[in-house]
Amino acid sequence: GNYSSLQVPRADLWWYCGGRVLRNTLPSNWKGTCAIVQLAIPFTLAFRENKASRGKEIRVKRSILGTSFDDRTYIDSFEVPQGIPDEFKARNQITASFESFLFWWVTVNKNVDWINYIYYNQQRFINYTRDAVKGISEQLDVNSRMTWENQMVQDMMLAEKGGVCVMLGEQRCTFIPNNTVPDGTITRALKGLTTLADELGENSGIDTSLTGWLETWFGKWKGIVELIFSVIVVAGILVAIGCCITPFVRCLIQRLVETAITKMLPLEPPPYDDNMLL
Structure with missing residues (x-):
């Protein structure tokens, strides 16, 4: 069969044209005598970082649009967020105003407690998101490898006809992006979440040596x-x-x-x- 029609590299399937060089694919204008060989020692697919494509995905600083996800919220002329729906508010502004005027020391303690509460929820959200992305990454990595292996077997079985993509056509041949590789989007997002969680963990925690006796008593x-x-x-x-x-x-x-x-x-x-x- 015309095995030279295979343009996609396959694991454990190489072209040997002499010398000590193994080629995963043949050039379109190749000439000579080559043979398909398999190595005696089995090996697995290993993906390496593609630095050329990664450099194109770097986003310029402050390139995110300043629009809000909710059209009702905005920043007024005093640089104070406004338009937050009442069902999503944590405190009442009018009550807090009277409270800060009459009992300002109570307002200060409440603000400290609310800051700690928000900071704690932020850490929990990041930890849960990190665990979720990690589980998705592990599952997708195995599914992607299994899909690549199945397509490799189908291409070997249909090599006489040029493989699956040649039979179905380029429009019907689905490309599976492997975002779980070391430089993939999922892997980088997981690394960023892990770094952020570690940073928040290092910056959290207070010294209770002076006030710990209150909770003890x-x-x-x-x-x-x-x-x-x-x-x-x-x-x-x-x-x-x-x-x-x-x-x-x-x-x-x-x-x-x-x-x-x-x-x-x-x-x-x-x-x-x-x-x-x-």
């Missing part, structure tokens, strides 16, 4: 104790301002006013001498 009531402690500290600061700083400032202002008024008044005339009246 009060357990689930730790938050209430922290709130009461914050209120006591704020009350102590207000008492110190009202009892010490305010009287001192008032006394200082009073002295300054008295000094200014004294300088503005005319000097008293000297007392009259009795001898001057005689």
Whole structure:
């Protein structure tokens, strides 16, 4: 048969034209005598990184469009996000405004808790996504190899007719992208998620050496104790301002006013001498 029609490289199927060179395919304008050979030691398909094609996929920095996935959300003139639906909001802006005006120390603690909550959910989301992509990559890698092996066998069986793609035509011959190779999109995305998860893990964690005793003593009531402690500290600061700083400032202002008024008044005339009246 005309085996030279095979233009796609196949595993364990080589062209030997003499010397110590094995070719996976023959050029279109080849001449001479060649034979199809198989190696005595079986081997498997191994994919290597294609640096030439990888360089074309590098995206320029800040090339992502600035449009939002939701047309209702936007950034106002004060650079504050607006238009978030109420069912997706975590807190009420109006309640938070009154709360920050009257009990600002409570708002600060709530914001810290919300930052920790969002950061924790971000780490969980990245970890779950990493595990999902890893499982998909492992499964697709095996399925892709099995598909390549099955197509190789079919091409060998139909080599007299030029293989599967020649019989079906180029339009009906499906190309299977192997994105699980070392430089594939799935592999690179998995590496990026793993690196990001490790980075977030390194930057997370707090030092509880000073506040750990609160949880040891009060357990689930730790938050209430922290709130009461914050209120006591704020009350102590207000008492110190009202009892010490305010009287001192008032006394200082009073002295300054008295000094200014004294300088503005005319000097008293000297007392009259009795001898001057005689």
